[in-house]
Amino acid sequence: MQVPAQFQYEKATSVEHALSLLAQYGPESRIVAGGHSLLPMMKLRLAQPEALIDINDLEELSRISVEEHMLWIGALVRHADLLASAVAGEHFPIFHDAERMIADPIVRNRGTVGGSLCQADPSEDLSAAFTAVRGEAVIQGPDGRRVVPIREFFTGPYQTVVGDGEILTHLRVPIRSSASAYEKVERRAGDWAVAAAGAELRLEGDTLAEVGIGLTAVGASSFHAPEAEEFLVGGPATDERFDEAGAIAAQHCEPVPDQRGPVDYKRHLAATLTTRALRRARTRWHGQHNGAEKES
Ligand SMILES: Cc1cc2nc3c(=O)[nH]c(=O)nc-3n(C[C@H](O)[C@H](O)[C@H](O)COP(=O)(O)OP(=O)(O)OC[C@H]3O[C@@H](n4cnc5c(N)ncnc54)[C@H](O)[C@@H]3O)c2cc1C
Structure with a gap:
């Protein structure tokens, strides 16, 4: 069984207390929250903090x-x-x-x-x-x-x-007037994403006044797809333009091949999921504003 290296354990009682503990133990100390990422890394010795500052009581x-x-x-x-x-x-x-x-x-x-x-x-x-x-x-x-x-x-x-x-x-x-959606493909329920995309939009009439697009697991810099956002803002919210935005987002990704899939597949998903997230957000927008479209 894998066990972590020895470490000090401190339970913080306030944010100020947690900050003073971090200062006391220095750069080799780490905050622990849910522990679902940090503890497995400690067991594998990929992380070896000298002190854990537990913030779960805050x-x-x-x-x-x-x-x-x-x-x-x-x-x-x-x-x-x-x-x-x-x-x-x-x-x-x-x-x-x-x-x-x-x-x-x-x-x-x-x-x-x-x-x-x-x-x-x-x-x-x-x-x-x-x-x-x-x-x-x-x-x-x-x-x-x-x-x-x-x-x-x-x-x-x-x-x-x-x-x-x-x-x-x-x-x-x-908080502002907007609609948003997230689309993910995973190999099985509960798994990490093969690829996923989130979108937020605001319409003025038929024109996209604001668009936000985030991508994960496909090597998008800072989880962001700025080129696709820029392409969409100021134009109509049509299926064809959403398809084009998906293609632009995918083009600017740098997926790496791994056990979840090859590069081409991940790029394909980046395009498809971006398009789907945009469409779903648009459906929600219309649902909020005129109840015209049913959410898919
Ligand atoms: C089996 C499994 C499946 C998972 N599947 C998914 C998935 O499909 N999608 C997904 O997005 N995630 C997934 N996760 C990750 C999960 O969402 C974890 O909750 C997350 O990785 C870390 O949250 P945590 O609270 O456990 O952080 P911890 O493990 O406690 O901390 C993680 C890191 O953040 C630092 N930290 C924590 N809180 C703070 C803070 N407030 N300020 C500064 N530093 C802080 C810690 O020092 C540590 O470096 C999965 C995890 C597991 C174990």
Whole structure:
């Protein structure tokens, strides 16, 4: 049986306490939230922190709320809580679409939104969802709080802007009139994505006034498809243009072949899922605004 190397364990009682523990133990200390990514890495000795700072008691990071026209999601919100949140689903159904397909109930009951984003696994689902809706990361450090657009949050595979001695405390998303959706292909229920795409849009008449597209597992830089967004904004929301946007998104991906599939297949999925997410978001938009189309 694989066991982690020895480490100190501390239970934080507040964000300030967690920050002081991080400062005390230095760069070899790590926050532990759900532990679903960190503990397996420790067992495999891919991570060997000298100290674990457990933030699971921090109620203030476990809430979902609407404040100042923003949806606030605490970093310690469990996947299952985001899936169950009516307010999150009402404003951003993309989160419910994604959460329904993340792992299994055991992982969803324990794994956290903040842990998922900080892990920055290239196949992680919420990273693409937050990218599509232009979320923001609220990061607390010894010098105070800073807010980073999620599109600037990821610096590479398994890397983010959260520095040593800092904690991601919340994700937040400005609430506005929009519709969103997430589409994923997995080899079997509960598996990581072969590929997935999220889309958010706002229409003014028949014209796309705003579009956000996030992709995962296909090597999109920072989970983002800016070229496809630029192509769509300012034009009509037609099936043909959504197909073209999917092709553009796929063209700018750099998938790697692995046990989930070859490059061509992943690129094909990037195109198809981008198109599907856009269509589903458009259907939701029309459903909200004139009830004309039935959701597919
Ligand atoms: C079997 C299995 C299947 C899975 N399938 C999927 C899937 O289909 N899609 C998907 O997206 N994910 C999937 N996951 C990942 C899952 O979503 C985990 O919850 C997620 O990877 C990490 O969340 P966590 O709370 O467990 O983080 P932890 O393991 O506790 O931490 C992960 C990393 O983030 C850091 N960290 C955690 N919280 C903070 C914070 N607030 N501030 C700063 N740093 C922090 C830790 O130090 C660590 O480096 C799966 C996991 C498993 C085990």
